[in-house]
Amino acid sequence: MTTKYYIEEIYTEPLQAFTIWMKQSGYTEATRKEYMREVYDYLYSLDELPVQQAGKLHVVSFLVSKQESAGDKTRNRTLSALRSFYAALIDFELANRNPALEVKKSKTEKNKIPVYLEEDELKKVLAYVEGRYRNRNLAIFLLMGYCGLRVGEVHRMNLSHFKKEKGTLEVLGKGRKWNEIPLPDLVVEYLAKVEKDRIQPYSSREEAFFVSQKGRRLSIRQIQKIAAGVFDAFKQDHPHLSDLNLSCHKLRHSFATMLLRNNVDIRVVKELLGHASIETTMIYTHINDEQKRSAMTAIEVPKV
Numbered sequence: 001m002t003t004k005y006y007i008e009e010i011y012t013e014p015l016q017a018f019t020i021w022m023k024q025s026g027y028t029e030a031t032r033k034e035y036m037r038e039v040y041d042y043l044y045s046l047d048e049l050p051v052q053q054a055g056k057l058h059v060v061s062f063l064v065s066k067q068e069s070a071g072d073k074t075r076n077r078t079l080s081a082l083r084s085f086y087a088a089l090i091d092f093e094l095a096n097r098n099p100a101l102e103v104k105k106s107k108t109e110k111n112k113i114p115v116y117l118e119e120d121e122l123k124k125v126l127a128y129v130e131g132r133y134r135n136r137n138l139a140i141f142l143l144m145g146y147c148g149l150r151v152g153e154v155h156r157m158n159l160s161h162f163k164k165e166k167g168t169l170e171v172l173g174k175g176r177k178w179n180e181i182p183l184p185d186l187v188v189e190y191l192a193k194v195e196k197d198r199i200q201p202y203s204s205r206e207e208a209f210f211v212s213q214k215g216r217r218l219s220i221r222q223i224q225k226i227a228a229g230v231f232d233a234f235k236q237d238h239p240h241l242s243d244l245n246l247s248c249h250k251l252r253h254s255f256a257t258m259l260l261r262n263n264v265d266i267r268v269v270k271e272l273l274g275h276a277s278i279e280t281t282m283i284y285t286h287i288n289d290e291q292k293r294s295a296m297t298a299i300e301v302p303k304v
Contacts (some may be wrong), residue, residue: 002043011043014051014089026176028152030221039079051086051266052095052191060145063103072106079105081218086283114283115245117145118251119261121238126234136210139190143169144227146184146249148273149225150174151248155220158207159198162191173274181272256284 008015018039022032023240045062046054061080067075082100088094091172117125129138143157153171161170163180167188175244183191194209200214201208210218224247231246244250252273259269270281 003039005072007040007043010048011051014043014085014094015039017089017092017094020087021091024176025084026172027084030220034077035081035084038078039085040152042078042085044083054099056099059099060102067106076105079103114253114257115250116249116257117244117246119254119258122146122251122254122258124238125230125234128230133213135190135193137230139187139194140210140223140226141230141251142184142190144248145254146187147181148252148255150252150258151220151223154210154223155218159195159209160207162195162209163186164192166194171274174252174276177274179271180273201239202285221253240287242288253284256281262283 001303003180013034017143018036019032022035027035032203041157042059042062043051043242045065046058049058059079061077062082066078079100083098086100088096090098120147125145126138126141142153144151144153145283149171150173153173156172157169161172163169167183167185168180169183169191171181173179191209198209199215200212201211206215206217208217210223212218212222227246228254229249235242235244237245256269256273258265259272266278266285268282270278275281
């Protein structure tokens with residue numbers, strides 16, 4: 001019997017509950033696969049101990065083994081998976097506590113400065129959005145870079161979510177939470193163009209706002225591929241940024257940084273980003289080298 005089938009036989013009900021819970025909660029397919037892989041490893045480490053009886057010690061022990069081989073980032077990702085797993089069990093009344101919530105995340109990741117583009121760099125990137133579907137792809141970049149949407153939120157966007165007359169967008173975020181955000185006028189204009197010139201879907205029931213050339217909802221992978229092509233072209237002309245690891249999520253980082261640089265209240269930024277906690281938003285309150293230099297020039301050192 002393989003390890004996978006062994007785990008499924010011992011922990012059938014918890015695994016089924018977690019699978020259903022993640023789908024109901026709107027987790028992307030990639031996240032579901034990643035979290036399930038982490039949970040399989042965790043359950044194997046329990047050595048047939050019922051999940052209800054596992055406590056903080058079991059979680060910490062498993063995380064330490066992860067951290068030794070892969071570092072803090074992997075440890076925190078695993079912890080997130082376990083927190084979600086136990087949340088699912090509690091929802092389905094298969095457990096009455098979440099021991100993973102009793103474990104703190106690694107400080108290394110909390111203190112990590114997000115990768116982002118400066119405001120002028122973000123504007124320059126848009127010039128590299130070209131091709132037959134330029135308006136569609138430009139609208140996608142604007143939603144991520146100037147509205148802060150996650151790639152999954154762009155992927156899930158339906159025609160009915162865009163309120164052209166109100167100039168707002170209903171966003172289905174993490175945990176299937178809805179957030180209505182006001183859109184900049186230029187973004188409204190581009191979305192209206194995309195809506196008008198939208199590719200005819202293969203299925204008449206398809207409600208996707210962004211449709212691929214094959215007539216299906218534009219997948220997360222396709223959106224990421226579009227963004228990667230634009231970033232590659234941009235980096236070729238800006239070699240000083242060649243080492244910057246740009247991605248769809250870095251556009252969201254750029255949006256959050258831009259708002260805070262313009263003195264937008266952090267509580268407002270939290271709501272626009274759809275964060276559950278203001279602690280998550282706090283990672284964008286980083287100080288760059290230029291700000292440090294500017295602060296130091298204000299100090300007059302006396303001659304002695």
